[in-house]
Amino acid sequence: MTCSSVRWIAALxxxxxxxxxxxxxxxLDRSGAAAGFLVGFLLTLANWTFLAMLLTFFLSSSKATKFRSKQKQKFEDDFKEGGQRNWRxxxxxxxxxAQFxxxxMIECGCHEHPIDFHEHFHSSVLALAVLGSLAAANADTWASELGTVLARGQPRLITNLRKVPTGTNGGVSLAGTLASLLGGALVGLACWLTxxxxxxxxxxATRPPQWPLVTVGLLAGLLxxxxxxxxxxxxxxxxxxxxxxxxERPGTGVRPISGRPLLDNHSVNLLMTIVTGCLTPLLAHALWPAGLH
Structure with a gap:
């Protein structure tokens, strides 16, 4: 694996x-900044497109978190002013x-490659995995941060469509779903333009069109x-x-709404980004135009 000096400098x-x-x-708090440096270093070193997607996720999700923050404070137990993120x-x-x-880098080096399942299969799969995981993370943030304050009426639990209080894990709304689509599509757009x-x-010129990256980002966000x-x-x-x-924790005076106390929000996010990252290349392969060969 060889990387140019420009990439090394940019990655730092x-x-x-x-x-x-x-x-x-x-x-970010200090631990979040340290973890953010590690994630940013790996993504920047690997591919400029990965950096663009990371910046899109970080900046847009930060704005979404701060949107109508006073309103969120009324129903969020772990509310933090500005949405300050820690290393977890x-x-x-x-x-x-970052893992993808x-x-x-191990498989393809520190270079950009077009999405082409015929000529660049491995790089296409791994790049789409990065897109899928970041699009999912951004979409989930947009859905939870924007959907909760823009939705009209109470959300419905995804498993049985029962109305639940705003902020309930697994609650979905039209506003939240639209926000997730837009959040994923924005990451896909950043990927395509870069x-x-x-x-x-x-x-x-002789490669398959790259514009489906926007569609894949949108679908990965929804997924x-x-x-x-x-x-x-x-x-x-x-x-x-x-x-x-x-x-998110049982206790005295707490009336259960849904779910079991097996996972917390961090572990759910981790599992979600891994699953979506793994499934996105399969989704893209089924949708991608063949191009000129």
Whole structure:
């Protein structure tokens, strides 16, 4: 595996800038900044497209978290001003993408390759896995952070469509579903535009079209949010206190709503990004145009 000096420098400088920005804006605490540097280093070193997707996820999810934060404080038990993320949250959202990026570097080196299942099968599979995991993470964040405050009426539990309090794990709404689609599509758009810029028209002239990256990002976002909701509704406890605050742990005065206390929010996010990252290449392979060969 050989990487240019420009990539090494960028892989050191860019993650430091991201971590510093997160600390200054309150999006990350110190442990989150350290974990963010590690994730950013691996993704930047592997592929410029991976960096673009990471930046899209980090910046857009941070904005979504801060959107109407005072309103969220009323029903979120673990509310933090600015959505300050620690190392667990960073690794459970970006760790899967970092692992796929490591496999990409080992298998394909530190280069950009077009999505082409005929000529670049391994790089296509691993790049799509990175796209899937980051699109899912962004879509889930958009759904939970925007859907909860934009939805009209109470969400419904994904397993039985019963109305549940806002903030319940596994609760879905039309606003949240639309937000997840847009969040995933935005990561796919960043991936597509960076592919075009990094590879150029000549390299892509005889390759399959790259625009389906946007569609794949959208579908990966929907898939990730669905997996997250199913896990949350069944394996993650949700209860409501006497004050109407939704909590994730059983206790005195807590009325159970759904799920069992087997997983927490971090483990659900980790499983969701891994599952979506693994399934996205299969989804893309079924949808991708053949191109010119």
């Amino acid at each position: 400088v860019v993650p430091v800038a991201i971590a510093h920005h997160g600390l200054r804006k309150g999006s 949250q960073v690794l459970c959202n970006g760790g899967a993408a 990026a490591c496999l990409y 592919q075009l810029a990094a590879l150029g028209d000549r390299s892509l 990730g949010s669905t997996v997250d909701s199913l896990l949350g509704a069944t394996l993650q406890f949700s209860g409501v206190t006497e004050k109407g605050v939704v909590v």
